[in-house]
Amino acid sequence: MRILFIADIFGAPGRRAVEQTLPAIREQHGIDLVVANAENAADGVGVTSRIATRLFAAGVDAITLGNHAFRQKEVYPFLEADQRIVRPANYASNAPGRGLAVVAAPDGTRVAVLNLIGQMYLDASRSPFEAVNGLVAEARAQAPVVLIDFHAEATSEKVGLARMLDGSVTAVIGTHTHVQTNDARVLPGGTGYLTDAGMTGPHDSVIGVRTELVLRRFVTGLPVRFEPADGDVRIEGAVIDCDAGSGRATAIETYRLSVR
Numbered sequence: 001m002r003i004l005f006i007a008d009i010f011g012a013p014g015r016r017a018v019e020q021t022l023p024a025i026r027e028q029h030g031i032d033l034v035v036a037n038a039e040n041a042a043d044g045v046g047v048t049s050r051i052a053t054r055l056f057a058a059g060v061d062a063i064t065l066g067n068h069a070f071r072q073k074e075v076y077p078f079l080e081a082d083q084r085i086v087r088p089a090n091y092a093s094n095a096p097g098r099g100l101a102v103v104a105a106p107d108g109t110r111v112a113v114l115n116l117i118g119q120m121y122l123d124a125s126r127s128p129f130e131a132v133n134g135l136v137a138e139a140r141a142q143a144p145v146v147l148i149d150f151h152a153e154a155t156s157e158k159v160g161l162a163r164m165l166d167g168s169v170t171a172v173i174g175t176h177t178h179v180q181t182n183d184a185r186v187l188p189g190g191t192g193y194l195t196d197a198g199m200t201g202p203h204d205s206v207i208g209v210r211t212e213l214v215l216r217r218f219v220t221g222l223p224v225r226f227e228p229a230d231g232d233v234r235i236e237g238a239v240i241d242c243d244a245g246s247g248r249a250t251a252i253e254t255y256r257l258s259v260r
């Protein structure tokens with residue numbers, strides 16, 4: 001089966017790009033299932049129930065989040081109610097929502113989607129390295145295919161987690177930096193890996209935000225209200241091919257499409 005992972009959808013430009021092009025992308029590339037990180041979909045900070053609902057309607061099967069998961073209070077009941085959206089599993093267990101979702105491809109193949117957050121510069125409640133083993137066992141009990149979105153800053157954490165899980169999950173895809181890396185590969189045990197899937201949104205920016213606003217903050221040190229940029233919109237991510245029986249990845253490639 002073939003899974004499309006859509007990297008961090010940033011603001012209205014990223015959302016619109018997905019809504020406008022996803023049906024054609026699914027068709028053109030024979031995609032069976034789509035997982036999208038939407039932690040920046042609401043003007044760069046978090047996601048709302050309305051945006052998540054629109055992404056599902058556009059053809060996204062499961063949504064992952066990250067360090068901005070809880071920025072929009074409105075979404076808390078939605079995180080509890082909708083089984084297709086996950087926030088980092090190693091956040092506090094009494095925070096809204098869940099970290100593991102199981103969705104099905106059109107042929108009935110079950111796919112578990114697990115979201116974790118890194119420890120470097122981010123606020124994990126528990127170590128992802130400690131939390132993940134029990135979660136992978138839980139995921140594999142429910143689905144042959146297991147995809148992990150590891151939302152983390154440090155390359156070493158991402159490579160390390162993927163190496164630790166090699167052979168026990170289908171793919172570990174890194175998110176959060178918004179810069180796509182050039183290291184997509186299937187590890188020796190059969191786990192597909194990419195350090196960072198990139199960003200779906202305006203690339204004429206500093207990782208999604210208007211360049212002049214980010215520079216004003218860096219140069220003056222003063223507080224500046226960030227706004228999403230709008231130029232050079234691209235969809236980025238990864239395409240993962242896997243054996244639906246064993247759950248092993250057979251190929252992984254980065255994905256990139258200029259929308260305007």
Ligand SMILES: [Fe+2]
Nearest residue numbers: 066067068176
């Ligand atoms: Fe993030």
